[in-house]
Amino acid sequence: MKYLMRPLNWAVATIFAGAMIVATFFPVQIFADKDWAPPLAMLLVAAGLLLSYLNLQHFARRWSPTTYRRVLWGIGGLIVIAQLAVALSFVDAGRADAFFVRNQAIALAQGLLNWSQYFKIYPNNVNFTLLEAGFLKVAFSLGWQTPWAGLNVLRFIWIDTGLLAGLVLLKHWRNWQPGALSYLLAWGLSVPLYAYGVFAYTDALVLPLMVDVAALLVIVRQKTGWQRWLWSMLSWLVLGLGIVMKSNMIVVWVAVVLILCVAAWQHQWSWRLVGQWLIGSMVVLVLFSGGMNRLAKVNGYQKDANTALPVTSWMAMSLNPKLDGQYNHADFTKVRLAKTAAAKKQTAQTMIKTRVTKMGARGLVVHLARKFRVFFATGDFDSFKLTTQWLQAPRWYIRHQRSWQFWLVLWTQCWYLVWLLGGIVAVLRRRQAALSLELLALATLGLTMFHVGLWEVEARYALPLLPVVLMLGIQGWSTVWLPVLTKKRLALASGVTVVGAVIVSGQLLNLSNQTHLKQTSVTRQGNGSYVLPDTLKIAVGQTQTVHLTTPIASNELELHPASKTGRVTVTIRQAGHLIKRVTGTPKKTTTVNYRQTKAGALTISITNRGPRAVTYHDVKSWYNQQTGQRFTKAQPALQYKIFLNHKRSNLSTLTTVTTLVGLLSLSLMASWWALWRHSIAK
Template sequence: MFIKRSFQIAFSAFIVLLLLNQALNQHLENLIAILLLLPALIASYSAIMHLDFVKKPAFLLVVTVLCTALNLLLLLYVALRFQINDVSDPLNVQIKATELLHGNQNWHSNFDGSQEYFYVYPNLVFFTILISKVMVFAQSVGLSIQLALRLMNFFLLAMVTIFTLLTSWRLSKNIRALASTAVILLFYPVMYLYPNMVTYTDTWAISCTTVVFYLVAVVLTSQRRLVIVGANLALILVYGLLYAIKPNMVILLPAVLSLIFMTFFLKMPEKWRVVLIAISLALGIVMATMTTKSLASSNGYSQSAQKKIALPTTHWINMGLNPFGSSGKGAYDSNDESLDIERKLEKKTYLTMDSIKDRLQMLGLAGWFKLALDKSQTLLGTPLFGFGRYASGYDQAPGYYLHHQVMLTTFFTIIATTTVLLVGGQLLIKVWQPYENQPITTNQRAFTYLIGLAAIGLTIFHTFIWEVEPRYFLPMLYPVITLIGMVGGVQRLPALKIVQLQVNVNWTKLLVWPIASILFLELTLSSAKSIPGIAYGNMEYPIRLEILQPVKAPVELRFSLPVPETVNVLKVNIRPEPGQRVSLSTGQQLIPRNGHYTLEKRFAANQNVEIFIHRDDTKTKRPLILYRQPPLYKQLFHGSSVTIDGQRYYLPYEMDIYDRKPFELLDVNNSPVLR
C-alpha cells in the first residue's frame, strides 16, 4: 500500500504541476476564456451522454472513424501547406544531409567561423545520416527531396495518432475508450507542436515513443508467446532508434526498472513481462550505441575528433543551473557554450565543474528548488504550437493564416490548453479512483505506472539536473494527456456525474455557459488581432556555412522583392554606411535606423518592390553583407539575386503585415536556438 500511495502522490504532484504551468502560462484574457470553456464542455458532454443513441457502439465507432479521418487530413494539410524555413540546428542537419547525398563526407565544417558543429553536438550525427537516407530514397522513387521530407513528417505525425488509438484499444478493448482517445487527439493534434513543422529530431522522437508504448501494451496484454517475442524484438529496434535520435529518452529504462521493483512488492502478475520489457530496452540501447558508431564511421565521421571536441556532460548540467541563461532560466546559453568550448580546447574542463559548484553554492537549496520550479514552467507550461512559434521565415503558408496568425495562435492555444486541463483533471481523479465500480485491470495499472514513472523521471531530470527546453518533454506529452482514453472510458467519472445531475434540472442553464464561453472567446480573439506579426522575408540563418558574406559590391545594385500579402513596413537588413543610399524605384529613400533601413508604407499584395542600393566608392569603406545561396535542395531566400564574381547573392529583408505597433518592438532575430 505504501508503494502504491507513494506513486499516486508523486504522479498527482506531477499532474498538478503540469496543469498549473499550463494555466499560469496564459494571459488573463485567455485564462478567463479557458475557465469558461471548461464547465461549458463538461456540461455539454454530460447532456450529450444522456442521449440513448450516443451510447451505442455503432455511433461510437462512427465518432472514432470521423475524428481519426479529420485528424489525419488536418496533419496532411499542415505538412503540405505550412512549412517554416528551418533555422539553426534543423538547417544544419539538412545541409549536411544534402552534402552526404552528394558524397561529401567531410564533417569538419565551421559553425559561425569558429566551432566544429557536429563534433560539438555528436548526438545529431546519426539523425543527419538518417535524413540523408530519406533523401536517397526520395531520389530512387522519383520524388523531390522537399516533398519527401514533408511526407515523412506527415507519416510520423500520423503514426502518433494511429498508434495511440491502437494502444487505447489494446489496453481497454472498449469502443468508448477508443472514441474518447480519438476525440482528445482531434482537439490536441500533433500539429500544434512547433518542432513538427521543421525537419528535426522531435517529430521522430514523438512517433517512436508512441510506437514503443504500443509495443509495451502488446507485451503486457498478449496471451500468445509468439506475439510477445515478436513485440519484444520490435521493441529493441524501435527503442534503439528512439535512443539514437533522442538520448534523453533513456529515462524509459530506469522507469521500467522502478516498475519491476513495484510489481514484485505489489505482487502484480505482469512482473515477468515487465522484466522482458526492461531487457528489450537495455538491448535497444546497446544496439543503438554500436550501430550509430559504426554508421557514423562509415560516413566519414571521426570518433577520435569527437573525443577531442565534444563537450563534457558537465556542460549541460552547468547550463541547467544557470539562472540567467540567454534563452531562459536553466536553458541553452551561448556564453556557457562558448566558455566550455574554450575550456575543452585548452584542456581546462575542470573549470566547468568549478562553475557548477559555484552556482550550487550561490543558489543554495531553496534557490535550487526555485530554479527547478521556474524550469518546470519552460518544460511543462510554455506553449509549443507551430502556428506562430516563429513569426517569420515561412516557406509556404496560406495567406489567411499570415494575416491572422496571432489570432489563430491564440485560438489554438486556448483550445489546446483547455484540452490539457480537462483531460489532466480527469486523469488526476482516475489516479485515485480509476473506476467507480469496476476495478482497473492489472495490465492497465502497470501501463499507467510506467507512463507516470517516465513522466516524473523526465521532469525531474530536466528541472533539477539538465538544461531545459520546452520540446524536451514532447515524447511523453501525448502518452500523458491520452492516458485517460488509453486505460479507461468505460465508466463516467464521479465529477461528471455530479455535473450531469445539476444540468438535467434545467436545460436553460445548460446554454448559459456555452454562450458565455463563445462570447468571451470572441472578445479574446478580437483583442489578439492588434498584435503585429512578420509576414515574409529572408531571415538570418545562424548556421555553420557562411551564408552571410561580405561582398565588394558595385556602385549600384538592384533587387526585386515579392510581396505575397499586403504589408505596411519594409526593413532592409544591411548596415547604414556614409555614402550609401537605399531607395525604391520611385526614388523614395529608406530611413537608416538601428543598424538597418526602414520604410513604413503600404505595399499591396501580388506585386514586386524594386530596391536600389547606391554606394559611393569614395565614402563607403566596408563591404556589403549579403546572403549567399548554399548548395541546398530547397530555396532559402526570396526575391531576385545579383551575381558578383560568379556567385549569386540575396538581400536580407523583412516585411511586416501590421502597422499598429513600431516594427522595432519585434524580436525576430533573437528567436531561441534549437538544441
C-alpha cells in the same frame, strides 16, 4: 502492488496539479505566446469543454457497436484529411538547429561529405541528420527536388503510431467505448500534433515514443512463440531509435526496466521473459549506437572532443536563473571559447558550483519551480515558436497569424487543463491493467525529473508527455458519470452556462480591445545568426540581389548589416518597376519603408557605392530559403524581414468572439437538453 505504486501515483498527481496551476495562472509570456486570456476566462472555457466532452461521453456509452464503429472510422478519416491539408499547406523553411540539420542532410544526400562546424559543437544531432539524409537521397534519386511536403506526410504517419498505440492501450484497459472516441477526438483537436508534424526536427520522432512502447509491451505479453519475438524486436527498434535520436529518451528505457521488474515480482511477466526483453533491448541499443557511429564515419564525420560541448555545459545552463534554465547564448559562448575539452569541462563545472553556491538551498528550490513552469505551463508545447519563416503557408494564416495564434493558444491551453485534471483522476483512481498505466506515469516522472532537475529545459522537451496526458486524462474521465438531470438542474445548468459565456466574452473582448496590432510579419530570412554567425562581403561597386516572393501585401524592408559605415544604395523593384531607392550608410538603410505593394515577387538590390567593402549578415545554404529548391553548391542568403504596416486593429473582433463563445455555449446547452430528454424518456 497497490502500496508499491501509491507514492508514484501521488507524485504524478502532484506534477499534474502543479502543471494546472502554472498553466492557468503563470503561463510563460515569451516568444510567440504573447496574448494570454485571463485565468478566469481560461477556466470557464476549460469547464465548458469538459462538460461538453462528458455529455458526449455519456451518449457514446449508449451507442450500438455498429454506430460507434462508424463514428470512429468517420473521425479517423477526418483526422487523415486534416493532417494531409496541414502537411501540404505548411512547409517549414527550417530555423536554428532544424536549419543546420536540413542543410547538412542535403549536402550528404548529394555525396558531399564536408560537415559543418556546428556538428563538431553539437554531435547529438549527427544521427538525425544521417536519417534525414537517407530519406533525401531516395527522394532526389526519384527526381523529387523539393520533397519537404512529402516528409511532412511521413512525419504525420509516424506521429499517428501514437494514435494507434493509444487505441491498443484503451482496448487493453477495457475502455474502448467511449475511450476510443475520446482519444480520436483529443488527438484530432490537439494543435501541437499538427505544429510538430510540419517541424523538421527530432521532436516529432520522439512524440509518440512513450505510448508506442507501452502498447508494444502489452502486445508482447499477449503473444507467444515467434509472434512474441517479432513484437519484442519491434519494441526494441522503436525504443533504440528514440534513444539514439534523442538521448533524453533513456528515461523511458529506465522506466520500462523498473516496471518489468515489478511485473515479474507480481507474476504478471515471467523473470525469463523480462530477462529476454532486457537483454534484447540492450543488444539492439548497442547495435544502433555502434551502427550510427560507423555510418557517421563513412559519411565523413569526425568527432572533435576539443570542439564539442560537454554534457555538463547543459547542466550549467540549466542552473542559470536569468532564463529559468533555458538555452542561454552567453553560457554557450563562455564554454565554447575554452580551447580544450578539459578546459570546457572545467568551465562548465565552475559555473555549476558557482551557481549552486550562490543560489543556496532556498534559491535552488525557487529556480527548480521556475524550470517546472517553463516545462509545463504551455499546453501548445511551444508550437508557435518552432519556426519564424515558411517555404509555404496559406495567405489567410500569414495575414492574421497573431489572431490565429491567440485563438489556437487559448484552445490548446484549455484542452490541456481538461486532460491534466483527468490525468489526476486516473492515477488516483486506477482501474484494471494498471502496469501499462504505471509505465506512462513513471516515464512522466522520469522525464520531469530529468529536465526540471538536471538538464536544460524548454516546453518542447515535454512533448512526449502529450499523448500520455491525453491517455491518462481519457482514462480518468471515463470513471466519471454525470448525475441524472432534473428540470431544476437543467435550468440551473443553462443559467450557469449563459453567465459563464457572458463573462468569457467580456474578458476576451476587453483583452482584444487592449491589444492593438499595427504590423504584420510577411516573410523573412533569419538564418545565419545562431551558433555560427555568418556574413557576406559586398565589394566596392558590386551589387548583391535578393529575389523573394511575398504571400500578402508589404511596405517595409528590414536588412541586417554587419557594417555600420560605408555607402550603399538599396533598390526595391516589383515586376520591373522601381518601388523605392535609398542611399546612405548600411546603418541608416537598415529599415526601408516603401509604398504598399501587392503580393508577389520582389527584387531587392544592395549596391556598394563606398570606398571600401561592406558586410551583411547571411547564411550559406544548400537550398533556396524562399522555395526550398536544393542547390548543387551552397549559396549565400542574406538576412531580411518584410513587414506590412497597416491601420491599427484589435486582436480579434466582436463577431469572432461572440461567434466562438456562442458556439461553445450552444453546444453545451444543447447537450444539457439532450441529457434531460434522455432522463425523462427513461
